Amino acid sequence: MIDLKRRLMCKKKLILIHAAVVLFVFSTYVSVYGAEEFVCYYKEMEYAEDFLIKGAEAEKNGDLFRTFLYYQGASECIRSAAHKKEVKRVVELLAADARNKGNVYSEGAYKTIFDDNCPSYGEETWGTTNVWFPADVDVSCKTDEKKVRIELKDSVGAFDIYEAARYHAEADLAMMNWIRSAPENMEVFATAYRHFNNRRKGLRGSDKSLSGYEGDKLLGGYTKELKKISVENARRILKKEEKIFNKNKVKTAVESIMLIGLARKWFSYMAGEMETKIVKRSKKRGDILFRNRKEPLALKRASEYYGMARMPKENIEVRERANELGEMYASQKRWKKAAEYFTISGNRPRLREAEKFLKK
Numbered sequence: 001m002i003d004l005k006r007r008l009m010c011k012k013k014l015i016l017i018h019a020a021v022v023l024f025v026f027s028t029y030v031s032v033y034g035a036e037e038f039v040c041y042y043k044e045m046e047y048a049e050d051f052l053i054k055g056a057e058a059e060k061n062g063d064l065f066r067t068f069l070y071y072q073g074a075s076e077c078i079r080s081a082a083h084k085k086e087v088k089r090v091v092e093l094l095a096a097d098a099r100n101k102g103n104v105y106s107e108g109a110y111k112t113i114f115d116d117n118c119p120s121y122g123e124e125t126w127g128t129t130n131v132w133f134p135a136d137v138d139v140s141c142k143t144d145e146k147k148v149r150i151e152l153k154d155s156v157g158a159f160d161i162y163e164a165a166r167y168h169a170e171a172d173l174a175m176m177n178w179i180r181s182a183p184e185n186m187e188v189f190a191t192a193y194r195h196f197n198n199r200r201k202g203l204r205g206s207d208k209s210l211s212g213y214e215g216d217k218l219l220g221g222y223t224k225e226l227k228k229i230s231v232e233n234a235r236r237i238l239k240k241e242e243k244i245f246n247k248n249k250v251k252t253a254v255e256s257i258m259l260i261g262l263a264r265k266w267f268s269y270m271a272g273e274m275e276t277k278i279v280k281r282s283k284k285r286g287d288i289l290f291r292n293r294k295e296p297l298a299l300k301r302a303s304e305y306y307g308m309a310r311m312p313k314e315n316i317e318v319r320e321r322a323n324e325l326g327e328m329y330a331s332q333k334r335w336k337k338a339a340e341y342f343t344i345s346g347n348r349p350r351l352r353e354a355e356k357f358l359k360k
Contacts, residue, residue, distance in 0.1 A: 040077035048077035054139070064094050065152050068165070069139045091165045095158040095174070104178040105191060106157040109164035110150040112142070120146040168213045172199065176222055183229050184236075186265070193269050196222055227270035234266035234274065238281065247288045253301035256285060260308055282309035290318060293325065296340035303344065319345045330354060 040048065055070030071087045098104070118141035140149040153160075159178065162171035172195075179185075179192040200219060202210050241259035246252045260282055267274040286305030292298035299322050306314040326341030330350070335357040342351035 045077055048074040051139070052078070059090070064090055064097070066139055068094060072165070073139060087165075088167065091161060091167060094152075094156075095161045095170070098156055098158040098161055099174075101155070103155050104157045104159055104174060105188075106153050106155055106160045109152060109156050109160040111153050112145070112148050112150055114147055115141070115149045116147055118142070118147045118149050168199075168210060169218070172196070172218065172222065176225070179226070179229065184233055186233075186262075189226070189229065189233075189269065193226060196226065223270075230266050230270040231274065234263040234271070234277075237263040237266065238277065241281070245285060250289065250292070250295050250298045250301060253285070253289065253305070257301070257304050257308065260285075264308075279309045282306070283311060283314070286311075286314060290314075290321070296322070296325075296337065296344060299325075299341070300344050323347050323350075326350060326354075333357070 051070040051074040055067045055074065058064075058066040058070060068087070068090045071083070071090060075083065075087060115138070117138060119137060138149060140151065142148045142150060157174075159171050159174040162168070162174055175192050175195050179188055182188045196219065199210075203213065203219075237259050241256050241263070244252055244259065245256040260278060264275070264278045267278065282305045286302045286309060289298040289302035289305065292302075299318055303315055303318045306312075306318065322341045323345035326338045326345055326347065327350075329335075329338040329341060330353075335354045339351055339354040339358060342348075342354055
């Protein structure tokens with residue numbers, strides 16, 4: 001009976017000691033990170049604490065990427081405003097480094113590398129997925145691929161760093177600043193257009209990665225700015241085309257057509273209602289060259305202008321006119337000109353006849 005009492009008393013003491021340890025750990029985390037930070041069990045909290053230490057060491061050694069991964073991993077347990085601020089500080093440093101190198105966009109922040117030091121699969125892993133790694137495994141190792149880890153791309157962009165770290169509002173601003181720095185670059189504009197289009201779709205859909213996104217109020221302003229850029233570029237190009245086109249020099253039509261097509265592309269992104277400008281300009285140019293009865297090339301270019309204006313009826317008239325002129329020159333035995341006009345009209349039998357005479 002006495003032994004039983006002793007065992008019960010010992011058991012009570014152990015429970016009290018264990019409770020005291022838990023209370024001490026809890027109070028330590030609360031004092032450092034705030035009451036809201038007690039979100040993990042003791043083992044995971046140990047991992048988080050270890051990640052904080054390793055993150056600080058990585059930063060001391062100049063490895064900001066692993067600093068970010070460690071701090072991000074610790075965020076599973078430590079969710080205070082102070083810790084979030086620390087994570088963002090590191091992300092800002094990575095983004096600033098990318099900007100200083102002139103890198104804004106890189107189609108993703110990470111590249112994968114085979115590494116035998118990474119486990120095939122980890123039972124307790126963190127790395128790049130939401131599970132914890134043992135302390136001796138590199139934080140950049142992936143758990144969903146065998147012996148693979150991630151690194152930042154060599155020319156990683158500031159936008160991609162923000163996006164990968166889920167600072168979406170900052171990523172959007174980086175994208176807008178990129179197009180602002182090169183407003184006449186269609187490739188940059190197209191990338192920005194696709195990004196913001198996808199962002200809007202993501203916000204309307206069920207994209208969980210966008211939870212907490214704070215830039216939705218800015219999207220409308222960004223959209224208006226993008227439209228303004230697209231319209232200004234199209235108008236600038238149309239002004240250039242107006243100076244280039246010369247009704248007396250058919251060869252100027254080549255660059256003219258190219259510029260009208262470019263203006264149409266700029267309008268198509270954000271200002272489809274401006275298509276009427278393209279149609280009117282193209283028809284006007286086609287009508288001018290259609291009246292030229294001396295140069296076969298003029299009718300060919302007229303056909304291209306009408307194609308730009310999407311006017312099939314006028315294109316039929318071009319082919320009919322070309323055939324008439326082909327017959328006229330064939331009657332005069334001017335076979336070269338006849339062949340050129342029959343080529344435009346698409347009259348292959350008459351074209352072959354004209355070519356036979358040319359070979360004689």
